[in-house]
Amino acid sequence: QVQLQESGPGLVKPSETLSLTCALSGDSMRSSDWWSWVRQAPGKALEWIGEISHTGTTNYIPSLKSRVVMSVDMSKNQISLQLTSVTAADTALYFCARGADYVWHMWGQGTLVTVSS
Amino acid sequence: QSALTQPASVSGSPGQSITISCTGTSSDVGGYNYVSWYQHHPGKAPKLMISYVSNRPSGISNRFSGSKSGNTASLTISGLQAEDEADYYCSSYTNSRSYVFGTGTKVTVL
Numbered sequence: 001q002v003q004l005q006e007s008g009p010g011l012v013k014p015s016e017t018l019s020l021t022c023a024l025s026g027d028s029m030r031s032s033d034w035w036s037w038v039r040q041a042p043g044k045a046l047e048w049i050g051e052i053s054h055t056g057t058t059n060y061i062p063s064l065k066s067r068v069v070m071s072v073d074m075s076k077n078q079i080s081l082q083l084t085s086v087t088a089a090d091t092a093l094y095f096c097a098r099g100a101d102y103v104w105h106m107w108g109q110g111t112l113v114t115v116s117s
Numbered sequence: 118q119s120a121l122t123q124p125a126s127v128s129g130s131p132g133q134s135i136t137i138s139c140t141g142t143s144s145d146v147g148g149y150n151y152v153s154w155y156q157h158h159p160g161k162a163p164k165l166m167i168s169y170v171s172n173r174p175s176g177i178s179n180r181f182s183g184s185k186s187g188n189t190a191s192l193t194i195s196g197l198q199a200e201d202e203a204d205y206y207c208s209s210y211t212n213s214r215s216y217v218f219g220t221g222t223k224v225t226v227l
Contacts, residue, residue, distance in 0.1 A: 003162075004162070036216075038218075045120045045206070045218050045219065045220045045221055046206055046208075046218035046221070047218065048208075048215060048216040048217065048218065059214060059215070061118075061215050062213070062215070095162075095163070097163075102149075102151040102153075102169075102210050103151075103153050103165065103168040103169070104153070104155070104163075104165060104208075105165055105174070106162075106165075107155075107162040107163040107164070108162055109160065109161055109162045110162070
């Protein structure tokens with residue numbers, strides 16, 4: 001069964017760095033894949049954070065670009081997200097998604113991150 | 118980039134048809150045929166239901182259909198079933214080389 005699983009600390013202190021990993025199991029990363037991170041703050045709409053290709057080419061949403069770093073490790077079949085200088089506004093359910101050609105064909109279940117001291 | 122506008126909730130009885138709208142601008146929905154729809158049961162992974170406005174991926178019931186007119190895309194669920202009760206989100210590629218989601222619609226089967 002092919003699936004994505006996000007993981008990381010559920011609690012991050014304000015001003016610190018949020019670090020999440022998304023692992024692909026049951027399949028291998030492909031050169032056609034683009035990997036996205038999407039988040040959903042409580043009571044809010046889904047928000048696309050950015051994407052990364054298998055070569056490491058990235059595309060981030062402008063509002064978060066200064067604080068986001070995404071990376072990919074094809075040998076480990078995983079991608080990572082780092083979001084620096086977090087505030088309470090970064091509290092959200094974070095999803096990773098596997099996409100190609102402008103469509104996300106597979107998603108993880110999401111991991112909840114709370115920013116609080 | 119503002120979220121695409123969806124109705125907060127839509128309901129229908131089993132067997133009925135419902136339609137969820139997704140309104141954007143010429144910079145997103147109206148400018149590209151890269152509109153997708155996702156079904157999300159809370160606590161589970163979102164699931165792709167429609168891609169490229171009206172394309173149904175393999176394995177998705179033909180009760181789900183999509184369309185677009187101008188800056189508004191729509192998802193229609195016909196023959197509504199209890200299992201269709203979920204949150205639904207549209208998404209679109211934008212002219213800022215990014216993606217934007219809809220505000221989300223909670224579908225209730227009465």
